[in-house]
Amino acid sequence: xxxxxxxxxxxxxMLVTGVTVAYAQVPDAPPAEIPYLGNRTxxxxxxxxxxxxxxxxxxxxxxxxxxxxxGYKNQxxxxxxxxxxxxxxxxxxxxxxxxxxxxxxxxxxATYPDFTTWFIRHFFLIFAVIYPLLFIAETIILYTYFxxxxxxKGEKKGRHIALGVLLNIVGTTTLFVIDGPTSFMNSPxxxxxxxxxxxxxxxxxxxxxxxxxxxPMNLHRLVGNxxxxxxIAGLIxxxxxxxxxxxxxxxxxxxxxxxxNLIGVGALLLLPFMGYLFAYELCDYxxxxxxxxxxxxxxxxxxxxxxxxxxxxxxxxYYIWLSMKRIQGVEQVRISGLVMLTVIxxxxxxxxxxxxxxxxxxxxxIFLGLLIVLPPLxxxxxxxxxxxxxxxxxxxxxxxxxxxxxxxLTPHAFIATGAMEGEELPSWASELALMPAKNAAAFTLVYxxxxxxxxxxxxxxxxxxxxxKIDFASQFVLIFLAFSVIWTxxxxxxxxxxxxxxxxxYNLVYDFTxxxxxxxxxxxxxxxTVITLIFYAVVSFAIIVTLRAGDSKAHVAEAxxxxxxxx
Amino acid sequence: xxxxxxxxxxxxxxxxxxxxIVARLTHFPPMFQAMFFIYAILxxxxxxxxxxxxxxxxxxxxxxxxxxxxxxxxxxxxxxxASLWPQYDPxxxxxKIKKILKAKRAKTNLGKQEELIARAKAxxxxxxxxxxQLNALGAGAQAASQGAPEVAFTMGAASGDLVxxxxxxxxxxxxxxxxxxxGIGGKKRGPKLDNIGNLxxxxxLYEKILYPxxxxxxxxxxxxxxxxxxxxxxxxxxxSEVQALVAFLSTLRDTSVTTPKPIKMKLK
Numbered sequence: 001x002x003x004x005x006x007x008x009x010x011x012x013x014m015l016v017t018g019v020t021v022a023y024a025q026v027p028d029a030p031p032a033e034i035p036y037l038g039n040r041t042x043x044x045x046x047x048x049x050x051x052x053x054x055x056x057x058x059x060x061x062x063x064x065x066x067x068x069x070x071g072y073k074n075q076x077x078x079x080x081x082x083x084x085x086x087x088x089x090x091x092x093x094x095x096x097x098x099x100x101x102x103x104x105x106x107x108x109x110a111t112y113p114d115f116t117t118w119f120i121r122h123f124f125l126i127f128a129v130i131y132p133l134l135f136i137a138e139t140i141i142l143y144t145y146f147x148x149x150x151x152x153k154g155e156k157k158g159r160h161i162a163l164g165v166l167l168n169i170v171g172t173t174t175l176f177v178i179d180g181p182t183s184f185m186n187s188p189x190x191x192x193x194x195x196x197x198x199x200x201x202x203x204x205x206x207x208x209x210x211x212x213x214x215x216p217m218n219l220h221r222l223v224g225n226x227x228x229x230x231x232i233a234g235l236i237x238x239x240x241x242x243x244x245x246x247x248x249x250x251x252x253x254x255x256x257x258x259x260x261n262l263i264g265v266g267a268l269l270l271l272p273f274m275g276y277l278f279a280y281e282l283c284d285y286x287x288x289x290x291x292x293x294x295x296x297x298x299x300x301x302x303x304x305x306x307x308x309x310x311x312x313x314x315x316x317x318y319y320i321w322l323s324m325k326r327i328q329g330v331e332q333v334r335i336s337g338l339v340m341l342t343v344i345x346x347x348x349x350x351x352x353x354x355x356x357x358x359x360x361x362x363x364x365x366i367f368l369g370l371l372i373v374l375p376p377l378x379x380x381x382x383x384x385x386x387x388x389x390x391x392x393x394x395x396x397x398x399x400x401x402x403x404x405x406x407x408x409l410t411p412h413a414f415i416a417t418g419a420m421e422g423e424e425l426p427s428w429a430s431e432l433a434l435m436p437a438k439n440a441a442a443f444t445l446v447y448x449x450x451x452x453x454x455x456x457x458x459x460x461x462x463x464x465x466x467x468x469k470i471d472f473a474s475q476f477v478l479i480f481l482a483f484s485v486i487w488t489x490x491x492x493x494x495x496x497x498x499x500x501x502x503x504x505x506y507n508l509v510y511d512f513t514x515x516x517x518x519x520x521x522x523x524x525x526x527x528x529t530v531i532t533l534i535f536y537a538v539v540s541f542a543i544i545v546t547l548r549a550g551d552s553k554a555h556v557a558e559a560x561x562x563x564x565x566x567x
Numbered sequence: 568x569x570x571x572x573x574x575x576x577x578x579x580x581x582x583x584x585x586x587x588i589v590a591r592l593t594h595f596p597p598m599f600q601a602m603f604f605i606y607a608i609l610x611x612x613x614x615x616x617x618x619x620x621x622x623x624x625x626x627x628x629x630x631x632x633x634x635x636x637x638x639x640x641x642x643x644x645x646x647x648x649a650s651l652w653p654q655y656d657p658x659x660x661x662x663k664i665k666k667i668l669k670a671k672r673a674k675t676n677l678g679k680q681e682e683l684i685a686r687a688k689a690x691x692x693x694x695x696x697x698x699x700q701l702n703a704l705g706a707g708a709q710a711a712s713q714g715a716p717e718v719a720f721t722m723g724a725a726s727g728d729l730v731x732x733x734x735x736x737x738x739x740x741x742x743x744x745x746x747x748x749x750g751i752g753g754k755k756r757g758p759k760l761d762n763i764g765n766l767x768x769x770x771x772l773y774e775k776i777l778y779p780x781x782x783x784x785x786x787x788x789x790x791x792x793x794x795x796x797x798x799x800x801x802x803x804x805x806x807s808e809v810q811a812l813v814a815f816l817s818t819l820r821d822t823s824v825t826t827p828k829p830i831k832m833k834l835k
Contacts, residue, residue, distance in 0.1 A: 193778065193834075196802045242630045287756060287795045291744035297660065300652040307648060314613065321617060395617060402610045406602070414598045414653045423596035473622040476637060483641050502664045507799045512672050517657045517664055525649025529642045536638065 032110035039111040040515035045531055046107050048493050050100035052486060052535045055221070057097050058171045059229030060090045061142075063263055065164035072157050082256050083164075085547055086233055087146050092542040094142060098135075115504045115511075123181045125205055134174045141167045172222065179217045180209030185505050186496065187212040187285040196508055212285040213278065220274040223267050228485060230264025232539065235482035238475040239543050251468030257478050258323055264481065265316045265449060272309065272442045275492070282499060286507070289499055295415065297518040301495050303409060304521060308488040310405030313445045315481045317401060320452045321394055322474040329463030334387040335455060336379035342371055343393075343400050343451065346444045347407055347437075354436030368443070390455045397448040407432060407441040486535060490528035572615050579611020598653075667739050670805050733815025736808050740800070748819070756795050758784040761824035764817045771829070772813045777801040780834060784827040791832075 034042035064083040071079025108116045120127050145163045152160035189211045191199045200208070237257035244250040283290035292298060324330050353367035378384050388396075412433035413424040425433055500506045502516040586603040595603075625633055672678040737743070746760050747753030767775065767782075775782040779796035790796075800809065 190798075192780065192798070196799070242626065242634075284793065286797045286799060288741060288744060288797050288799075291741070295744070296741075297655050300654070303652055304649055318613075318616065325621075395614070398613050398617065399610060402606055402613065406606045409602070410599070414596075423598045425599070426594040428593070429595070471621040472624045473619070476622075479634070479637065480641065483638070487645055502668060507802055510668060510671055512668060512675070512677065514661075517660045518655065520654045520657060521652055522646075522650040522654055525646045528649075529646050533638065533642060 031113055034107075034111065038515055039513065041527060043104075043107055043111060044494070044497070044527060045534075046100060046104045047497075048490055048528075048531045049535060050097065050104050051493060052489065052531070053093055053097040053100055053538075054175075055225045055228045055489065056232055056539075057090050057094050057142075058175055059225030059227070060086050060232065061145075061164065061167050061171055061229075062226050063229040063233060063260075064090070065161060065168055066263075067259070068157075068164060069161050072161060078252060078255060079259075081252070082233070082259060084149055085236065085256075086229075087142075087149070088546045089236060089539075089542055091142065091146050092546050093539065094139070096538055096542075112504070112513075115509055118509065119181065119185075119504075122200075122208065123184075123205070126177060126181060126209075130177055131174070134170060134177060138167065138170045138174060141170055175221060175225070176218050179214055179221065183214040183217045184208050184211055186499060187282060188505050188508050200508060213281050216274070216278040216281045220271070220278045223270050223274045224489070227264050227267040227271055228489065230260050230262070230267060231478075231482045231485045233260030234264060234478040235539070236260070236543050236547070238478040238482075239540065240547060241475050243548060247468055254467045254470050257470075257474065261316065261319050261478060261481065262453075264485070265453075268312065268316070269446045269449060272446075292501065293495070293499060295412070298495055298498060299411065299415065300521045301491065301498075301524070303411060304525070305488065305491060305495075306405065306409040308484055308491065309408065309445075310401065312481060312484050312488070313401050313405070313449065314398070315477055315484065317394070317397065317449060317452055319474055319477045319481070320456055321398075322471045322477065324390065324394070324456055324459055326470050327459045327463040327465050330390060330459045333390040333455060333459045333462060335390060335393050335451070335458075336375055337386040337388050338375035338379050338384060339451060340388050340393055340396050342375050343397060343444065343448045346371060346447060347400075347404055347440045350440035350443055351407075351431070351437045354439050355431060355434070358436065359439070372447070390459065393455060394452055397452055400444055400448055404441040404444040407437050410437075483532065483536065486532045487528055490531050491524070494524050494528065568620060571618060575611050575615045575618075579608050579614075582610070583607030663739055666735070670808070729811050729814040730818055731815075732808075732811035733813065736804070736812040737815060740804070740812070745795070756790060758787060758827045759824055760816065760826055761819055761821040762826035763829075764820040765822065766826060767816075767829050769813050769817050772816050773809060775829070776804075776809055776812065781832055783830045783832050785830055786827050 031039070033039065037045070064086045067079045067086070068083035071077060071081075071083065105116075141163065145160070145167050148160060148163070152163075188196065188200060189203055189207050190196050234257050237253045237260055241250055241253035241257060244253055279290075279293065282293075294302060349371060350364075350368060353364045357363040357367075379387075410425070410432045412430065431437055498518055500511075501518075502511050503509060504511050583604040583606075586607055587600045590600045590603050673682065737748070742748075743752030745753060745757035748760050753759065763772070771782065775796075777800060779798050780791075780794070783791040804812075
């Protein structure tokens with residue numbers, strides 16, 4: 001026995017020595033080179049796909065739990081079905097999130113090994129312990145949430161909803177945790193009068209996580225995820241509506257498309273302000289980021305963003321228009337003409353208010369408050385009780401969407417390569433390029449969208465909705481909205497990464513590779529579109545596989561017109 | 568229906584033409600005029616869609632084909648949209664980045680490796696050249712004296728015109744984004760610096776660049792409080808680069824431009 005042990009020891013020792021010697025003789029492999037695409041584009045595609053899937057699996061459960069709760073509260077089985085179907089798709093896409101996440105880390109290690117190992121070491125506790133534990137917890141809770149749906153019914157529904165809430169808490173925590181290293185790359189924590197390199201060596205994990213852009217990124221992504229979840233729900237509804245064989249199915253998916261769009265638009269209204277806060281904090285961190293974003297290489301990216309936001313608002317409001325057209329009795333719905341005047345005057349009035357009393361001066365908010373509150377109050381006075389039809393109001397609203405977006409899109413100048421002077425606004429119109437005008441434009445878009453929903457609510461209270469009879473074009477609108485939102489996310493994801501310029505970690509870790517330059521908007525547009533199409537293909541497949549093949553027995557008859565008050 | 572489309576289209580074009588004329592008369596450049604015209608056409612398209620008749624249901628294969636076509640159109644529109652905006656030429660930025668990163672890269676292991684390889688190559692070339700000369704001598708021919716082969720690596724920036732190097736740093740670090748100089752650049756984030764050479768010594772300029780909070784420009788209290796001047800240059804710039812920039816700034820003595828008085832700040 002002793003001889004055997006000694007022999008084994010000798011053998012193991014020889015093996016270890018041999019392996020060590022062999023390993024020591026193996027030279028380091030150079031970083032991988034992704035053919036045709038290049039390393040930067042390869043990482044871009046994988047990272048963006050991962051974020052898109054992650055945004056859905058984090059945003060959809062928020063939407064699903066709220067829907068499930070509404071179904072429970074109102075005893076409306078449509079909400080429960082909606083929540084379950086969204087969760088079904090989420091479960092499938094969860095594996096895609098994990099797959100792209102794993103692929104992301106492998107691609108990073110292969111293409112940027114030095115930086116990636118440095119980065120992992122600095123956030124080891126997050127990458128090796130906290131994040132995996134949260135991921136495991138989320139997996140367990142998500143699968144339990146989905147597979148216990150039918151078991152936890154009736155009196156046990158409250159427990160199921162509580163499980164959904166827990167799922168969202170874990171999901172949101174996961175988002176906040178991973179945003180730590182992500183935001184660190186854009187705005188690494190710093191201390192006054194101390195070199196950045198020195199500070200980072202001594203900073204604790206919390207100091208690195210709680211950097212300038214961490215919380216703004218958290219808020220922006222959280223709201224963005226809900227927006228995304230809503231529009232993807234609309235996409236699901238559009239596909240299923242198109243493939244429906246019966247009136248009951250069409251009625252249900254028509255309703256689902258409306259609810260998805262409502263959630264998406266509702267969260268969308270907050271998104272410009274979250275994005276503004278995010279950009280503001282980045283500029284606060286380092287003022288030179290601002291001109292790079294707004295006045296230099298990325299300025300045209302923001303022009304494209306303005307165009308996308310305009311198209312998304314046009315699409316959302318066009319969907320409301322089509323929704324209203326199928327309500328019987330909508331012609332009788334009217335609104336105060338003063339509200340219409342407010343919509344028309346808002347860009348000018350609020351532009352002036354914010355120019356004269358810049359944020360955070362509260363006087364500008366008084367202007368805004370008066371603009372919102374006065375029209376419905378004044379409309380009760382004799383002589384001011386003139387009204388306009390809902391269709392007139394919506395049409396004027398569309399005109400103002402174009403005007404507001406035109407203001408949003410107007411830059412100070414179009415600066416081409418290398419030139420400091422380009423095509424500039426004439427000096428008398430220079431205020432159009434400044435933040436007061438942009439804020440006024442954003443508020444106008446938000447306000448008139450809210451007005452349109454108020455009109456819609458009035459219409460459904462007084463009239464009769466015929467679910468399942470919406471203009472078929474509305475399904476293409478839902479698909480257009482989902483596509484545009486995904487494309488915009490891809491665009492802004494590129495912008496966030498590019499604000500690091502020629503750094504892996506801004507001002508701290510240089511990127512010495514030849515690809516550390518700003519790509520053209522044209523090239524970026526191509527890759528963003530490719531990523532969007534890949535994502536679309538996977539999501540479309542997931543929807544068709546999970547929902548078309550699924551059991552569609554327990555449906556509520558929805559084809560008959562729903563009278564007023566029945567929601 | 569067709570009549571309505573044509574009518575709305577004509578109104579859109581008319582409004583667009585009016586906007587272009589007004590824009591031209593009020594000195595908007597051509598790009599803005601084009602955008603105003605596009606907005607008018609977009610408005611016409613929106614109003615055409617608002618009054619469009621309901622679309623009939625399509626199903627089965629037709630729906631799939633319609634969807635695929637829709638995606639193709641959307642993709643094309645968005646790529647075209649991204650392509651139509653003015654584009655930056657990355658080659659210009661690459662040149663700048665190369666200059667900024669040169670010294671940094673040389674300090675890294677990779678940079679040192681590359682320097683060693685370059686030296687080895689240079690030595691190998693030299694050895695070849697000497698061998699050639701010896702062979703030529705051996706054949707009785709006078710070897711033409713060849714100049715020393717070009718050293719593949721540089722010793723760093725030439726010690727020539729420090730002020731010119733400083734001007735280069737001004738461009739590379741993009742100081743013009745916040746400070747107007749010679750009438751170019753700036754967005755009131757920072758003071759005009761045309762006369763800064765008369766107001767600050769080189770030592771004070773050096774301190775301001777590396778520790779922005781130690782000096783404030785009169786009238787720029789808001790920007791100072793917000794920390795608008797980045798404090799990253801002590802991490803990013805080599806000492807020689809800062810010295811060059813200081814040398815350049817010290818030459819700026821145009822008294823016709825009002826450069827605000829610098830105020831030394833007491834830090835807590």
